Amino acid sequence: MSDQQPVIWAPVIWTGPSGHKRIDPHRIRAAMVIMGDGRRRVDRTAPDRGFSGQGGAGVVLAAHGHGAVAERPLRVIDSPAAWVLAVPDLPGGKLSSHDRDMLGAARQVADGLSGAVVAVCFADPVDDLGLAGVDRVLSLYGDSIEAKVSGLKAVAAALKPAHVFFNDSPVGGADLGRRVAAGLKQATAAGVWKIEGGMVTSRARGGSADLSRPITPILLVAPEVAMPVDSHRHEARAMTDVSIDFPHLVPVLNDLGPVQVDPNAVPLAEAEFIVSCGNGVTDMDGFHAFTKALRATEGASRVSVDAGLMPRSRQVGATGTLVSARVYVAVGISGASQHLQGITKCDKVVAINRDLSCDMVKRADLSVIGDAQEIMPALVKLIAKENWR
Amino acid sequence: MSAHAGLNVVVLVSVGRHPASGQPRRATLDAKALEMALRLPGAAVTVLHAGNPDEPALRDYLGMGMRSIEVIPLPPGADAVAALAARVEALNPALVLTGLHAEGGEDSGLLPYLLAERLGFPVLANVVALEQQSGGHMRGLLAEPRGQRRAVEAPLPLVAAIDPAAPVARQVALAVAQRGAIKTVAASVATPVVEGFTYSPARKRAKRMKIAKGSSLDRFKAATGVQGGGGKTLRNLSPEDAARRVLDFLLEEKVVGKHLDS
Numbered sequence: 001m002s003d004q005q006p007v008i009w010a011p012v013i014w015t016g017p018s019g020h021k022r023i024d025p026h027r028i029r030a031a032m033v034i035m036g037d038g039r040r041r042v043d044r045t046a047p048d049r050g051f052s053g054q055g056g057a058g059v060v061l062a063a064h065g066h067g068a069v070a071e072r073p074l075r076v077i078d079s080p081a082a083w084v085l086a087v088p089d090l091p092g093g094k095l096s097s098h099d100r101d102m103l104g105a106a107r108q109v110a111d112g113l114s115g116a117v118v119a120v121c122f123a124d125p126v127d128d129l130g131l132a133g134v135d136r137v138l139s140l141y142g143d144s145i146e147a148k149v150s151g152l153k154a155v156a157a158a159l160k161p162a163h164v165f166f167n168d169s170p171v172g173g174a175d176l177g178r179r180v181a182a183g184l185k186q187a188t189a190a191g192v193w194k195i196e197g198g199m200v201t202s203r204a205r206g207g208s209a210d211l212s213r214p215i216t217p218i219l220l221v222a223p224e225v226a227m228p229v230d231s232h233r234h235e236a237r238a239m240t241d242v243s244i245d246f247p248h249l250v251p252v253l254n255d256l257g258p259v260q261v262d263p264n265a266v267p268l269a270e271a272e273f274i275v276s277c278g279n280g281v282t283d284m285d286g287f288h289a290f291t292k293a294l295r296a297t298e299g300a301s302r303v304s305v306d307a308g309l310m311p312r313s314r315q316v317g318a319t320g321t322l323v324s325a326r327v328y329v330a331v332g333i334s335g336a337s338q339h340l341q342g343i344t345k346c347d348k349v350v351a352i353n354r355d356l357s358c359d360m361v362k363r364a365d366l367s368v369i370g371d372a373q374e375i376m377p378a379l380v381k382l383i384a385k386e387n388w389r
Numbered sequence: 390m391s392a393h394a395g396l397n398v399v400v401l402v403s404v405g406r407h408p409a410s411g412q413p414r415r416a417t418l419d420a421k422a423l424e425m426a427l428r429l430p431g432a433a434v435t436v437l438h439a440g441n442p443d444e445p446a447l448r449d450y451l452g453m454g455m456r457s458i459e460v461i462p463l464p465p466g467a468d469a470v471a472a473l474a475a476r477v478e479a480l481n482p483a484l485v486l487t488g489l490h491a492e493g494g495e496d497s498g499l500l501p502y503l504l505a506e507r508l509g510f511p512v513l514a515n516v517v518a519l520e521q522q523s524g525g526h527m528r529g530l531l532a533e534p535r536g537q538r539r540a541v542e543a544p545l546p547l548v549a550a551i552d553p554a555a556p557v558a559r560q561v562a563l564a565v566a567q568r569g570a571i572k573t574v575a576a577s578v579a580t581p582v583v584e585g586f587t588y589s590p591a592r593k594r595a596k597r598m599k600i601a602k603g604s605s606l607d608r609f610k611a612a613t614g615v616q617g618g619g620g621k622t623l624r625n626l627s628p629e630d631a632a633r634r635v636l637d638f639l640l641e642e643k644v645v646g647k648h649l650d651s
């Protein structure tokens with residue numbers, strides 16, 4: 001059982017017996033890297049390819065927006081003139097890029113007031129709050145939305161912040177921010193996409209106009225409102241020296257929990273888990289049983305749709321739907337560049353294919369080389385046996 | 390109060406905007422709210438608008454099957470919350486429905502929450518379906534990102550803000566729209582005009598550029614997006630072993646994994 005990616009160890013350019021440089025074009029094609037959107041690129045800088053004499057230097061790619069962590073100087077704010085409260089969404093317990101942008105905006109506003117940013121976390125506190133520009137951290141425990149609103153109102157009453165920042169996001173900030181805004185009875189600006197010179201700008205009139213007004217106490221910000229903090233790092237120390245009076249809460253709403261949805265009723269562009277069939281799938285009944293056992297949304301490549309095996313609405317690709325699933329399973333799909341363009345935004349890709357050298361295998365995070373008609377029923381049996389749903 | 394008694398429903402509507410032409414028409418989300426109200430069994434529906442009573446787009450709501458709608462006359466730019474709250478309190482409904490946000494003015498989506506706070510009602514947002522339960526409760530189905538759904542129960546009276554994923558509103562019938570009446574109800578409270586807002590035509594937002602820091606090689610790699618050869622390839626596995634490996638991956642990614650309830 002081999003776990004490794006096939007490694008081309010022979011050089012693609014070498015000196016032949018006559019002293020001339022020899023190039024093997026087949027090896028160049030096999031050595032091509034598939035980019036996320038399906039284009040093929042030859043990476044001539046990789047050291048083990050033998051393209052250049054010097055070889056590529058050790059490359060450390062700095063991620064977007066983040067300066068190398070160890071180099072950032074620490075900025076301590078001991079006695080701030082004002083507090084700026086920020087409530088990050090923390091989806092999955094981690095700071096999202098929207099959270100970082102929001103904290104960057106809170107930092108920008110706090111710097112204008114010589115104040116400090118206080119992050120209120122409802123999950124366990126994360127490590128990189130200091131890198132995102134947070135000076136103090138308050139951890140509250142609230143599972144229901146009413147508990148969170150009540151907690152935030154108590155914090156605002158104790159700290160009397162100059163501004164409170166929320167994400168205007170469907171994940172949590174939009175609802176929470178508006179409830180807190182109504183509870184605190186303060187002026188609020190929603191969908192803010194620019195904060196500059198004491199004025200905030202949001203979209204209005206169905207997206208056809210920009211609305212500018214002076215900065216309000218409560219702000220719900222859109223993604224990319226400001227650049228994330230990358231020049232300094234901040235303390236993010238727990239706030240222990242403030243006493244907050246949490247009133248007793250009588251809950252009114254009763255959260256009955258998530259309701260099971262039919263995965264095929266979810267629009268393909270929004271689905272989180274997609275299983276697609278391609279040319280290599282001949283047993284369509286087996287494929288439907290497979291997607292039903294996995295509770296996944298069905299997709300298809302152009303080949304299956306043109307053959308009439310799947311409807312056009314299920315086509316994934318450049319002319320079909322661009323999908324942004326978290327996990328995408330491609331069964332019997334070779335990975336033509338138009339299909340790969342459709343799955344650019346997919347996080348993890350699993351390929352089940354008979355062809356080792358196809359482009360889908362190069363794009364995938366996990367590839368299984370085998371017959372899809374055998375692997376699909378085996379997986380259905382395994383799920384039924386182990387009772388996973 | 391039994392579950393079969395008539396439900397008093399007030400639907401708050403606004404004037405919407407066609408996305409391409411900019412012409413006034415019924416607001417999409419408010420129309421969905423009215424649609425949901427009309428589909429509730431045994432509901433007595435009142436449609437309420439705060440603004441200009443002579444606006445032709447209000448006829449679209451009449452055309453959905455209403456005999457009349459009530460309008461509180463307000464000057465443009467006035468804050469509608471106080472006037473609407475006073476009128477809703479006078480109507481004494483069990484359910485107040487409105488769209489999640491408007492599409493013709495500030496569009497902040499704050500109105501349902503501010504109204505609920507003034508009236509002392511609980512508020513449910515992103516509602517796609519409502520079902521009346523016994524005992525004066527309402528079960529709402531809320532839309533979450535990625536097509537997920539969540540059920541929440543709340544006591545009546547209630548404010549519900551309708552999500553774009555709710556069922557599509559019925560067509561507007563011209564004859565019904567022309568037969569309907571627009572009744573004017575004077576505002577019982579002061580309605581101050583909001584100051585400090587400046588509207589300008591929307592400017593396109595600049596796309597954020599990914600600037601990689603580092604040597605020229607780092608910037609080249611970032612710009613061309615060349616990916617290293619990541620990803621495992623498994624060969625020569627039996628179907629059962631292959632299935633096992635794929636299932637382990639999917640369990641790790643947490644897309645499969647809640648045990649069947651027995």
